[in-house]
Amino acid sequence: MVKVAERLRDTKKKINSLDFDAHWYRRTFHAFGASFLVYYILPDVDWINILKFWVPPFIVVFVIILEVLRLTGKISSDHFFGLRMYEKNRVGSYVFFAVAILILLRFFPQQIAIPCILCATLGDPIIGEIRQHFGMNYLFLFGFLVCMFFFMIAWFKSDILLFVLASIVGGFGAIIGETKKFWWLDDDFMIQMIPAFLLLIIWISIPYFGSGYPGEIIYPGTMPW
């Protein structure tokens, strides 16, 4: 009887460690998304431009096919480590994550795309940790400051008025995107697209402010040969 109790305790510990592992796995996976910024570092050469055009949609299509196979039951959800319980019967958040990054890389200027991607890849897990350790009271303030910082990095080359406006609007949009959750639309999508569209409005109205567009942050690299 004692042995069984001991084994139960051991197994419970193991299960707890697995949960903990999945938690940090999700966080690390989010942060890994920042490496998609490599898109902007790649040199402006014909064959690399072809790769830049085809590889991101190829990855997204692959992810969507994988998700369709999972949802139709052809691949078991058990194969997807780190999947949340509520994602078992709906589209997984990683699909939203990938689609939003593809839209940003393809259709938005990098001054908008980079901070929005950083909000999802680094801002989202930081906000998650704030929520877990300090509760909802601090979430809005610290989450807003973290996301605002990413927009400050991206818009530091613009006029002071645009710099302040873009940082505040971007941070606000990201925190709204993070906190608003729908069953059919994940926050990983919203945290990127809401600030992106808000900033697009600012971007379009820049000529009316009487100022120039901010310069790029990442410049394409040069071929070493």
Add this chain to the structure above:
Amino acid sequence: MKLFILVLCHGDIRMNKSEMKYIKKEFYFSKVIRAEILFTPFLIALPLIVGFSLIYDWYARGMLEGNPAFNGELVLGIVILVGNIAFDVPFVRSLRVLSKKK
């Protein structure tokens, strides 16, 4: 879990369908974790490479040539590096704890 321990303690008992399913699930789970461990070097290394590339680009084309336009790359590189290391460390630690327990 009780079921799993029951199976461990009494290896000779005949398993029904749900028990088999449970064991299968346990097998899947360990397989997925193994895949995750294999994926870890890529998960950790790629963002670090991108972060260092940005810092190197700032150094080579910005600092050495006295061009402040590349300062954004420096800040971005540091943010990517710090952000990733901050989540990589507890993740690797949890993996190590897990593998020690196994």
